[in-house]
Amino acid sequence: MNRFLKVFSLIAFITFFASCKNDDDVKVAPPRDYGVQYASDKDSIEKFLKNHYIDLNTETLDATFPAIADYAGGGAAPASIWDQTTYPLQNLKVTRNEVEYTLYYVSFREGVGQSPSMADNINFTYRGLLFDGTQFDYRENSVAESPLYQLVPGWLDVLPRFKSGVYVEGNEGDPAKFTDFGAGAMFLPSGLAYFNSVPSGSNLVSAYACMAFSFQLLDVTYTDIDGDGILNKDEVATPGGSPEFYDTDGDEIPNYLDTDDDNDGRLTKDELRVQGTVNEYYKYEDMFTDGVLKDEFKCAGGSLPKFLDPNCKGGL
Structure with a gap:
């Protein structure tokens, strides 16, 4: 958006660094x-x-x-x-x-x-x-x-x-x-x-x-840090959850930083592609009705979207 300066500034007193700090910082x-x-x-x-x-x-x-x-x-x-x-x-x-x-x-x-x-x-x-x-x-x-x-x-x-x-x-x-x-x-x-x-x-x-x-x-x-085709806010099991706490494949990489959320060797972005198309993808919000995951987007007996479920291999 043109109205924003395209720079990120460190906020002097309320910013903290997740990376290691040296004694000068x-x-x-x-x-x-x-x-x-x-x-x-x-x-x-x-x-x-x-x-x-x-x-x-x-x-x-x-x-x-x-x-x-x-x-x-x-x-x-x-x-x-x-x-x-x-x-x-x-x-x-x-x-x-x-x-x-x-x-x-x-x-x-x-x-x-x-x-x-x-x-x-x-x-x-x-x-x-x-x-x-x-x-x-x-x-x-x-x-x-x-x-x-x-x-x-x-x-x-x-x-x-x-x-x-x-x-x-x-x-x-x-x-x-x-x-x-x-x-x-x-x-x-x-x-x-x-x-x-x-x-x-x-x-x-x-x-x-x-x-x-x-x-x-x-x-x-809204941003997509890992570039997997899903906005960070949607890298969760249910809409409205915090992406900070979701690591559905247990690899110690939260979903919003993980390009393969279910650790099946296939990029999450590819799993979201509509079969038979080149660049048409399922939208996260369309997978839910009133916050409840539709059956066609989860494995039998599962509760997670297919692309997040380690027990469910393959795309949507």
């Missing part, structure tokens, strides 16, 4: 036990939620979270993030590093467009805050797409619950403009943020820091 503290650290983080997060309130710009849907004790406005102090009902506090259970986390978030607006999977590209703006009120990062304008999977783990779990907005046609300038985008905030324990790592150049973020992010999901681009 990141400061690393000795690791603590994830479970023990989370017990402390959970207590800190819930105290924060009960003692701070949402200060929301209703036009941009950008939020900060001042302490109720510091409120200087007229009348009664606002309700805490925990107690307020305008944007009900939500939570989801996330298991990482053998720890089940409770990840708290709020939705200011769901959005009207597309939801990303963790393996797709997003255009977004955000504000990053530590629990003492320190702003450690801020992205005000939409300047480039970024792969969601490069962000800290909590983002991979929260952003797919929101949708993109609508591009304002005729606006070819920088930054691009969007309306009706999804927006919210998340409150991350260190195990879903940086844990014991600190990005180089940061003199504000310490190891094991809990943090809050206010974000606006402007646009989503």
Whole structure:
């Protein structure tokens, strides 16, 4: 799309690297036990939620979270993030590093467009805050797409619950403009943020820091990283699942990075080709009715699409 700069930028404070890091890239503290650290983080997060309130710009849907004790406005102090009902506090259970986390978030607006999977590209703006009120990062304008999977783990779990907005046609300038985008905030324990790592150049973020992010999901681009003809979001057993957790042939390569998802020696792309054609392929969404896989696209007694089922050799 012409409205996007065709570059990928490293987001200064919320990007993490899945590859190995050298000493020049990141400061690393000795690791603590994830479970023990989370017990402390959970207590800190819930105290924060009960003692701070949402200060929301209703036009941009950008939020900060001042302490109720510091409120200087007229009348009664606002309700805490925990107690307020305008944007009900939500939570989801996330298991990482053998720890089940409770990840708290709020939705200011769901959005009207597309939801990303963790393996797709997003255009977004955000504000990053530590629990003492320190702003450690801020992205005000939409300047480039970024792969969601490069962000800290909590983002991979929260952003797919929101949708993109609508591009304002005729606006070819920088930054691009969007309306009706999804927006919210998340409150991350260190195990879903940086844990014991600190990005180089940061003199504000310490190891094991809990943090809050206010974000606006402007646009989503679906991608096919392994080039097998299936979008990353569809490399799952059922629509809507996270491609992060699907490795149907057990070869320790997730489907969205695997060109042969069922390990039968035949490329997934070839298995999707309609027999007797050169470049006509079955579409993933056409294999389901109301989220239920049609019988003709699975092996007898199986539950996976044929091209994902290690017990089902051959194409569709």
